[in-house]
Amino acid sequence: MTSSNSSDSSPPKRSYLHPGPIESFVANGLKTFDYYFDLPLNHTDQSSKQTIVVFARRVVAVERQDDAEKMPWLVFFQGGPGFQAPDYNTAWVKMAAKKYNVLLLDQRGTGLSTPMTVQRLSQFKTPQEQADYFMYFRADSIVRDSELIRETLLANYSEKKWSLLGQSFGGFCITTYLSLFPASVTAAYITGGIPPVFDSLETVYRKTFKSAIEHTERYYKRFPMDIKRVKKIMKYLATNEVRLPTGGILTPRRFQQLGLSLGLSGGMDRIHSLCLQAFVTLSDGKEELSSLFLTEMESQEQTPPIYVILHEAIYNDGPGVASNWTASRLLKEEFKSTFEYSLEKDTSDKPVYFTGEHMFDWMLDDYASLQPLKECAEILAKCNTWPKLYDPEVLAKNTVPVAAAMYYDDMFVARECSEKTASRIQGLRLWITNEYMHSGLRDNEAILSKLFQIISGETDVPVS
Template sequence: MSTVEKPTTCNNNTGGYRRPGPIESFVSNGLRTFDYYFDLPLKHTDPASKETIVVFARRVIAVERQADAEKLPWLIFFQGGPGFQGPAYNSGWVKTAAKKYNVLLLDQRGTGLSTAMTVQSLSQFKTAQEQAEYFMQFRADSIVRDSELIRETLLANCTEKRWSLLGQSFGGFCITTYLSMFPESITAAYITGGIPPMLDSLETVYQQSYRSVIAHTERYYKRFPLDIKRVKKIMKHLATHEVRLPTGGILTPRKFQQLGLNFGVSGGMDRVHALCLQAFVNLNGKEELSSLFLTEMASQEHIPPIYAVMHESIYCDGPGVASNWTASRLLNGEFKCVFGYSAQDFEAFDDDASKKVYFTGEHMYDWMLDDYASLQPLKECADILAKCTTWPKLYNPEVLAKNTVPVAAAMYYDDMYVDRECCERTAKAIQGIRLWVTNEYMHSGLRDNEGILTKLIKMVNGEIDVPVA
């Protein structure tokens, strides 16, 4: 018999929340915003724990709808990541949605204006084990429980106590967890590029991810064929010289390869090409990597700890599953011949146009805790989390199989970050989901075209005839 979980509450003198009303409000660009801060339990499943964290959320409505704002339905947005704060209040889709909804932009716990998850804040813990136990409270299950308590507060005086959900990428993973835990709280759910591969192993997920970034690298070189030689030149220089970044860190070949993370969003390949064009300068007859190039590469080092340390854990659905640095294991094994290079390799195929350097994609590696100075203090903690086998369940297949919440999802045919085939298998396990599979957009579709949300809403409303699972 499947069960639907009820949220716990935080017992303090304000009925569970500090400052339940908006702290600040302003008008800009035709939008009215209201800023909220909530004191929420750090450990939702431990009633004995009194620890709390602050979670920030910004409510946005169109200025022309202020008079009837209390009558408008609510739409909460879950950002991609994990580890990234909510989008700007004046984003294209937000402006459109704010004419019909109270849009709530959530800074998921540990991000943005919520209680910070930084190397600095983590230094308060005495041991790496304590750090790891803290990190474990920042997955989708905790984010969803935060949201449910926020809903109870903000919609307490509304006639309609439910709200709609919108999730991009990892935000779609959060929505699937929400559908598993609190379906009775949801009016409708909209997912863009983010149906989780809950039926596939980590090995399958990352095997598909590597194959996808190989294909995207080929497309990059087809668009910019002269970059085949430029990239090899950069890689050879990095393999034979110690290159220091303005931040003090060392730029290694494998760090440069991580620029492939850009290939799956609109304009990403163009940005990498522009960087390769300005890579070298000639100083007194000697070529060196330019300060512009090094400054841009240094900016790539600013990786949120949650994104770097917890990324593989988002695929660990329940006890008995350990991430065990899957991306690293596959890179050093099955895919080593594609992505592994040495200085001798570049000497061998320097002038051979058929030989290419392949970039990596959205993969977090164990060596990053050595190569990235900002992450080095978390190395032991990250290893503990990689070996962890006590992760709680994120999804309830029984509840999803009987789902009655209207769900519409945009699935991008060549999505480099969330494999389409894995997503399709999950979609078949969610009763009633409406799928829109398209090759018109990349993973950044929601950011690029506000019409995507409009179409998903029409799908749920029955204004567009699409197949229902």
């Protein structure tokens, strides 16, 4: 993979801005500008004429709007994959908007960009055509989108570089950006998202399954009575067919996916509250799952297709690598005795363990919203023709200042694998903390403030 210098002073060959007025508004002390870009679906095939729309919102503090044209830019890459950018008045955005033109990017397929939905995918004639389309929604395409946006928005700026901020999967995107277009970047900030460039998907998931076990045990230590409550819910789901309003099936294994919340701030309390309100007693004395509980579980159906179907594929760094439903395979083999629930083996002293951020093949059966994409998902799980995402040689010679916050007990990202990558990115300054969870950036803007200080030299962190 060859790095590209795209930050020269020549104007872009064309403007990718969608024709029409740029909508703007003022609210909560912020001035916003909404941009729509018409970008190539396939950046590497010059003969392809198919395009998609990518949306981005520029945010600047009202008191700085007269100086906005002189302020540097900071583009944000959201976690996921498959989730849109955060709201414009998020705490860290308000803080950063006093210093930067903050660009909140709805990555292709998310938010106000051309959506990757079952409705849109139904327009393709075959599952193979759907799978071919999905291939263009990983970090490499997202980064190339960003480069064309940078060239367009910064065309009249004397400084044509910008800074990058990435949360979780957004940090994966930044690492790809530093591999492809380092000359376009002034500085990079990563929160909970250094990718495991040098480890296999099996290694990553072994660690994250073990982390899910540890977080589950912490949950039961805080709420010991929930051991029985959770088992009661699991037993009910195992002996009754519970259908959600949208038609999806609420199975025991699907309920265990609530464990994803354990890695986020407030997640333990959310699950505990659900367990307390899980059952309602009817007039005949029988119990059944409450409508409140089912409504909460119904929210899982809003999971974006990209998040499920491309989640393992974001780890496939180049041709010859296929994901093959790694999480499902490990769950059925190495971790079966821990996570599998069966009535026959249900004992009073064995707790039910929750899974974490793992996507399974059976989700295409249990989730009604995903069932139309089952064949497409199977094709992508077997695909081994993915393009490269990272260039270790370029990263080893990196000259872009990088500051990264790594959360010691992160349930979503395997810390040891991230540390290995961080040690091989030249100039990366790593701040490891146990004060925050994976949702740290959303929870406390002080994290970004400290990363700014690390790059500016206002504070020091140990360099490993």
